[in-house]
Amino acid sequence: MNFKNLIHFLTELNKNNSKEWMDANRKWYKEVRDDYISWLDKMDLALAAIDDQYYSTPGKKGINRINNNLMFHPNKPIYKDHFGAGLDKRPNTGDFYVEIGIEQSMLAGGFWRPVPKTLRSIRDAIDYDGEELKKILNKKSFKETFGDLVLDEKLKSAPKGFSNDHPHIDLLRNKTFAVLHSFSNTEVLQEDFEQKVIKVYQEMLPFRRYLNKAVTV
Template identity: 60%
Template sequence: MSFTGLYEFLRALQKNNSKEWMDDNRKWYHEVRDFYIDWLNQMDLKLAEIDPDYTHTTGKKAINRINNNLLYHPDRPVYKDHFGAGLDQETKQGDFYIHLGTSESFIAGGFYKPKSSLLKSIRQAIDYNGEEFVDILEKPSFKKMFGGLIDDGESLQTAPKGFSQDHRFIELLRKKTFAVQHDLTQKLVTSSDFDDHVVEVYKELLPFRQYLNQAVSV
């Protein structure tokens, strides 16, 4: 099994997104899932070598369910068109998320629409030491890899409660998502360089996640 096989399975699932098809191809699904879990286990060890604060996360814990939640989203297909997984998992810690899908593949990190208590802590950190956060965001290699913060379309139009409208970091303080994304091509994912690329993305993302993690831990 390989990432090429993973994408082949997802394309077939996308064309036949039903429980009947999945039941008929359950063995194929488990072969792909087991491959991805094994790869996540290997990546878990590699990331732990470069980050002393890394939290070991097994592939089985990291991988997300492929079933959509039809109870809350009955209009969605039965199954997702991607495999998603979160490594370096710890309570109240920003994500390191790997998404491999037919329509898009990417690595993302940070806090996507965090709950109000975490969002409040992040804003307080920016108020206290926004210069450090801006330096991280403006670092040329970081901007090249991630661009800017993900736009969730839900930024406040005014200043959040407790902050002045003319605050020097008002544009950051208005945001409700503090996450970035690095897009991947299927060609890269299926290449021999993919593991090394994931490590490089993790390294570049580390100061960003460390800043946010420290913000929500105090």
């Protein structure tokens, strides 16, 4: 995968974020996109080899559109400043998100502001066995890789059906249950980047499995 070419393309696109520029550079865009899809296919096979529960997700299925959704975000530029994709995309579960951007890239997983039914299922799991989730979140290697949960809005008090003195109230008040690990461009361009992706995937796996079990059982 020529990540240097991908980052160069995104840098130029960010300077000239218009349909006219994209149309004039459509061949370059397709070249970069196809290269990224091929790399996703490679990672799809690599992750399947280390995870017996992995849900095969070819690059074409996993890759996200580069266009921003201007209907809901009219003030955003036409095109994103990154290439994003989801792997291990089993239906109705949280996938493993891979984003390569201009200044930094990231791997993320979990649920970002899930729908009420899904959020309730996660909270019910925490109510039943929150200690298991805390054990995952507080593991030394997990902390070193992700820090804490992604910072997002939290309820000011206990969600409906739970008390303010619940032993896991800090977790229950979350609206988002996700973690992320960032990479610099220098790291992305290094030869061992794929191995680092696999290592982060493995570290995140218990967290994702806990959440996926909560929303599917």
